[in-house]
Amino acid sequence: MNLPNNVVIVEDEVITQRYLQDILSNSDVHVSACFDNAPDTLEALKSIDCDMILMDINIKGSMDGIQLARKILETYTFPIVFITAHNDDATLEELLELAPYGFISKPFSSKEVITTLKIAYKRYSIHSEVSEVKISEEPTDIVINKYYTYSLKSFALYYDGQSVKLNNKQNKLVEILSKNINNTVGYEMLIGHLWDDDNIADSTLRTLVYSVRKLLPDLPIVSHSKVGYSLQST
Structure with a gap:
């Protein structure tokens, strides 16, 4: 070796x-x-x-x-x-x-x-x-479930073929979770990708996740206590 x-x-x-x-x-x-x-x-x-x-x-x-x-x-x-x-x-x-x-x-x-x-x-x-x-074999669309897909071409979330309107931070969150589908993404990694400021509180991330859940209650975002979040395919 x-x-x-x-x-x-x-x-x-x-x-x-x-x-x-x-x-x-x-x-x-x-x-x-x-x-x-x-x-x-x-x-x-x-x-x-x-x-x-x-x-x-x-x-x-x-x-x-x-x-x-x-x-x-x-x-x-x-x-x-x-x-x-x-x-x-x-x-x-x-x-x-x-x-x-x-x-x-x-x-x-x-x-x-x-x-x-x-x-x-x-x-x-x-x-x-x-x-x-x-x-090299990565598809252009990430299938989340029978309703939701995330396009790596247009960087947009789709519901039943229709584009979902999200603000920049919401879309970036969904993008990161989609690219790591079925895997937990830690708080620090999410904050590091979403904000330039390392001093952002975890509560700011939780508020962002809450806003996405409120808008899309059937999008399967799962909380992992003291660790992070994941998007689970169903």
């Missing part, structure tokens, strides 16, 4: 950073950069080579590793492997929402790191190949 060529390390302990660098260097993996906080990581990802991110959960600053990973995945498709000293149920539940490619528990060995990275990168490569096939 192959290893990624360029890895970014996000870890706030200098000793652990160096240990990881040594492990990767001994396996001919290039470490593009090391960071200990979210802002520096986000800025650097705009310009450095990255095939995978090793992400510690506890990093410096107001944003932890899980929150940083959510932010990264709004823009990029990098596979992320989490490093954590916490194996409690609440932490694992948060991590699983992001469908990570792997976990490394502290303390770890060099063999564990390399094995985890190989498996994670193999999974990512297979997933990327499948995604490319799906994209």
